[in-house]
Each structure stands twice: as structure tokens, then as C-alpha cells.
Amino acid sequence: MHRFAFLLALMAGPAFSAGLEIGVTGESVNGTIKIDLLEDVAPLHVAQITALAADGVYDGVVFHRVINGFMAQTGDVKFGKDPSDTSRAGMGGSDLANIPAEFSDVPFDRGIVGMARSQSPDSANSQFFIMFTEGHFLNNQYTVVGRVTEGMDVVDALKLGDSRSGAISGQPDVMQTVTVID
Template sequence: MLKFALPLAMLASPALATGLEIEIAGQANGTVTVNLFEDVAPNHVAQITTIAEQGGYDGVVFHRVIDDFMAQTGDVQFGKTGSDLSRAGTGGSDLPDIAAEFSDTLSFERGVLGMARSQSPDSANSQFFIMFEPGPFLDGQYTIVGEVTDGMDVVDQIKRGDGPNGSVTSDPDVMTSVTVTE
């Protein structure tokens, strides 16, 4: 199936305006603005916005960051700054896991947000990742939930992992606040 190479914002419906403002601190400092794709992944967007509105993402670290690939965050159970981060990346929220909402027309390009999951395609919960570079090998394997519309320069500065599989072993960057926008 043909994948579009256009910027994802051009493919999203302009009537849909739900997004996120993510304040990041650490090696990277600044605001990242995200447009969420309610028309592509309505259940995933609903889960992310619910967690954000409840303050669940505030204080959550970027626990897995792989150069030239992606930065992963969103472990609201084990990824809170100030806690024992040895299990960061293994937890989720109290909400149920979400069934996959794969797109036939969107591709994992630079700046795309995808939902992290375990081996089961229907196991996404709270964790998500932001692409540093295109990753078309993820197409049809992970749910695309949005894209960065401003602040990729901040994303590019997120501290890279130095541990196994890109884990950040000391002083990870943190989402100090995540706000739902309209």
C-alpha cells in the first residue's frame, strides 16, 4: 500500500484541534507542541488526553532514547522523577490497554508520536515515543497518535540513553508538565 510522504499535519482534518503542550526540562529545556490525530486514533488520543488532564504525565521521564530513532516516555507508573527509575518503561496507567488503531495512509516520519506497546499490538496504554528520524519499518506495527508541530529543536536535545536498548541510566530529561490544548 502507498504511504504518503507529505507532512502529517496536511493529512489531518483542520477541524480537529486537540493537542498537547509538553514542557521538558533537563538537557533539553523548552516547550513541545503536539497535534493529536483524533480522526486516526480516537481511542489512543482519548487515553493520552485523559492521563494528561489528570496530571499523570507531569514529572515523567524520557526513559528510553535512541539516537537517530526515537525518544520514549509516558510510564506514569514507574517513570516519575524522584522515584526508583529502575523499572521505568515497564509500567502503564490504571486505565485499560487500547486495541491497535493502525493507519493505512500515515507513516512514521520525523516528529511523529507513536504509542509504545509490548509484543501484543493491543497492549498500548500510556507510553508514547517521538521520532527523531523516519521509521517506515514501524508502519502498520504501531499506532500513530499525532505529530510535533513546534519544538522539534527541543526534542532533538533530549538526553540520549547510554544503557541497554537505549535506556537512560542517569539524570533523564523529564516532562515537567503536559497540558491538553484545543
């Protein structure tokens, strides 16, 4: 139902504007990240993210890959909900279909939100990442879906993972609640 309502709003035209409000908790962080979703840039990806958030499936998902000076990744709704076992986090997605790439001219700058994927550009599903700094080598390789409008201090405070793989040791930070906002 939520996905259908969102798609109707998306088809109604540019008056619709969506965002996410993410409540994050962890050992080193407790705060809120607000993201403006760019439905004019990546309408299919925004529709999927919004549908998943509206259904509550992002609630309780860990930040499973956090690389200092690069990005923080989350959104594995299949394997990312058990903070005590993140060994498979990053390998899963949702029950919804993968989304074809929607590349744009929006550069991967600090605070940009992009969709994570496998080697195939058309394999994005539920996982996304937030840039700590610019990463223009990702331009036209990954789909930009939004930008952080508030809470970059929360992103900056996320527990860092291994310097090469980004894998988190111990308890990862968690998206406790993910809410769709106007």
C-alpha cells in the first residue's frame, strides 16, 4: 500500500518532495540525520527507498561498512538487523526487485547519498551510503539518490570500521528509526 501511494504521488508531478529522517544510536553517536531524496534525479530508487522506509524495514539496520575519509554504508534489510552478528551484513537486500541504474550529473560530494550495488550497475536494491568527503570517481558509476541536509555531525561521529574494508568490529551503530518526511 505504501509503495502504491508513493508511486501515485511521484507520477502526480514535481510538487511531491520526500526525504528521510534517520534516528541513529550507538556507542559513539546518538542523533538524527535528515536526507533530501532527489526524486527528479533517481525516481525509481527514491520510490524503492521510500517504500521500504514507510514499511519500517530499515528500522534496526546497522551501519555495516564505514570507511574513514570515504563513506558509511547501511540498508541491508536482510542481514543487517542483528548487531551481534554482522558477518553477512552487506550481502542482502529487500524482497523488492533490483533497480536499473539512474546515473546523473550530480557529483559525489560530501553528504551525497548513493545506492550501493554489486558489480552490475542494475543491482541496487535497499543498501545506500553517505559520503564523508567527495568521491568523484563514483560519478556515473553509482546512482545518487539524495543529500544530507541536517546531521552530518552524526554521520561524522559514526563508528569507523577497518581502514581497508570498512568492516565494523564489535557493536555497530544502528538506524533505530527511518521515517519518510515531506
